[in-house]
Amino acid sequence: MEQLLEELLEASQPYTQNGKLANYIPELLKADPNALGIYVMRPDGKRSWAGDCTHKFTIQSVVKPILLLQALLDNGIDVVRSHVGVEATGKPFDAINAINTNEKALYSEHLNPMVNMGAILMCTLIHGDTYQEKFDRLLDLTRKLADNPDIVVDEAVYQSEKATGSKNRALAYLLKTYGMIQGDVEEVLDCYFRACSIQVTCKDLARIGAVLANRGRAPGSDERIFPAKFAQYVNAILLTCGMYDGSGDFAVRVGIPAKSGVGGGIMAVVPTRMGIGIFGPALDKNGNSIAGIRLLEEFSHRMYLSIF
Ligand code: GLU
Numbered sequence: 001m002e003q004l005l006e007e008l009l010e011a012s013q014p015y016t017q018n019g020k021l022a023n024y025i026p027e028l029l030k031a032d033p034n035a036l037g038i039y040v041m042r043p044d045g046k047r048s049w050a051g052d053c054t055h056k057f058t059i060q061s062v063v064k065p066i067l068l069l070q071a072l073l074d075n076g077i078d079v080v081r082s083h084v085g086v087e088a089t090g091k092p093f094d095a096i097n098a099i100n101t102n103e104k105a106l107y108s109e110h111l112n113p114m115v116n117m118g119a120i121l122m123c124t125l126i127h128g129d130t131y132q133e134k135f136d137r138l139l140d141l142t143r144k145l146a147d148n149p150d151i152v153v154d155e156a157v158y159q160s161e162k163a164t165g166s167k168n169r170a171l172a173y174l175l176k177t178y179g180m181i182q183g184d185v186e187e188v189l190d191c192y193f194r195a196c197s198i199q200v201t202c203k204d205l206a207r208i209g210a211v212l213a214n215r216g217r218a219p220g221s222d223e224r225i226f227p228a229k230f231a232q233y234v235n236a237i238l239l240t241c242g243m244y245d246g247s248g249d250f251a252v253r254v255g256i257p258a259k260s261g262v263g264g265g266i267m268a269v270v271p272t273r274m275g276i277g278i279f280g281p282a283l284d285k286n287g288n289s290i291a292g293i294r295l296l297e298e299f300s301h302r303m304y305l306s307i308f
Contacts (some may be wrong), residue, residue, distance in 0.1 A: 004302060005038055005050035009024065010038065012295040019282030020292030021048035022262035025158035031057065031264060031281040033223055036291050038098075038299070039202040039277040041210040045220025053202045057279055058157045059142075060261030061093060061114070062205060063195045065212070065234050065242075066111040066145065067122035070138050072230045074127040075100040083125060083180070084118040085109040088241045093287065094167050096174060107178055116192075117171045123191040131187040135194050144225060145211050147218070157292055163195060171304035196261075200242060202277035205267040209275025212238075212257070239307075243293075247287035253297045255306025259290045270305050 013036055022028045037052035039125065071080050085108055089095065094116045111118040128134035143151045174187050175181045181188055210219040212235055215228040238257035243250040258268035264281030266289055278296065280289035300306055 001040065001048040001295045002050065002182045005040070005299075008295055008298045008302070009036060009038060009050040012291045012298065015291035015294045016282040019280075019284055021281055022283055023261070025157065025160050025164060026283070027154075027157045028058070028263060033243055033282040035264070036280040036295070037202045037278065038295055039161055039206040040274050040278075041203075041206040041219055041300070042118070042274045043210060043214040043217075043219050043272065045226060047203075047206070049202065049206075053101055053277075055202055055279060056154075056199045057265060057281065058154050058196065058261075058263040059117075059198045059200045059205075059265060060196050060263040062200075062259050062261040062263075062265045062267050063138075063142070063198060064114050064119045064122070065238060065259050065267070066142050066208070067119055067126070067138065067195060067202055068237070069145075069230060070123045070141050071125040072233065073141075073226055075125055077229070077233055078143055079115075080122075080125060081260065083108055084111050084113050084121050086112055086237055086240075088112065089186055089248060091098055091115075091245050094171065096171065107180070112136060112237060112241045114237060117175060120168070120172050120188060120192050121193070122174060123188050125198060126191075131191045135191045137155050138191075139198065142198055142208075145208040146200065147207050148204055151204065153194055153197050154199045155197075158194055161193045161196060162190070164188065168192065170251075200265065202265075205265055205277030205279075206275045207277075209267045209269045209277065211275070212269040213271055213273060215264060215271075224291050235271060238269065243288055246284070246293075250288070250293065251308075254300045255308045256296075256300065258296070259304075260292075262287050264289050264292070266292045266296065271307065
């Protein structure tokens with residue numbers, strides 16, 4: 001397996017040249033655009049990797065499935081679904097999903113937890129008396145899923161996001177006008193910005209993917225972290241909405257549930273077989289790791305990973 005990963009990594013590396021670092025959060029411009037790494041973890045705990053797997057980067061939108069999991073653990077599927085739907089929007093992640101209605105229920109149906117408006121709403125659904133408490137619970141779950149108690153927030157990226165997050169503010173205030181956010185919008189946003197700034201490695205993402213692949217159980221043990229039905233719910237949404245407005249293209253080329261982030265991370269789930277973590281900060285036009293997708297495409301092809 002190591003040999004295959006090294007071979008595929010080498011073949012995919014040149015594709016980093018075709019992408020660009022995310023520039024709308026200034027701090028993300030400090031990443032090395034040529035970096036590329038892949039880490040694979042199986043349900044029995046066996047692991048393999050190649051390339052840049054120790055580098056820390058911010059989780060960004062890959063936190064969205066974790067926000068969803070925490071909201072599910074705290075409220076169950078019916079309550080979560082009554083607030084945020086499951087349909088792909090076909091629009092960019094930060095789109096103002098304006099539909100021609102003022103009806104809250106209809107508006108909820110047209111969101112999903114993998115776009116910013118849906119993820120910001122997930123923050124409100126997490127239990128906790130304060131937003132600090134809600135965020136601390138999310139961080140604990142992230143550490144547990146990754147089996148890494150040392151995971152922390154990258155303060156510089158957090159400050160950078162907070163200082164430049166006007167679009168996310170617009171999205172959150174729009175939710176407030178529809179009565180979908182109660183209380184202080186800035187506190188909700190603070191939880192969301194912190195969540196996006198959690199620092200991870202490819203290995204952390206592979207472990208989180210492996211728990212989702214293993215239907216909620218920790219790889220290499222019988223410890224249950226969340227119910228199997230939540231894995232089914234999250235993986236289905238990842239498949240249809242996880243790769244921004246490139247989700248359909250990714251489904252035909254790679255064919256597995258996955259979530260990407262503008263920090264260059266991808267967490268992929270091959271149900272019952274493995275979790276995969278990718279780091280490659282040069283992005284394509286949709287905001288996905290350009291060489292990372294290429295690497296996953298080849299890996300899927302060679303290992304028959306497509307669920308189709
Ligand atoms: N913090 C980023 C934002 O909301 C996350 C974007 C992403 O990774 O898609 O703008």
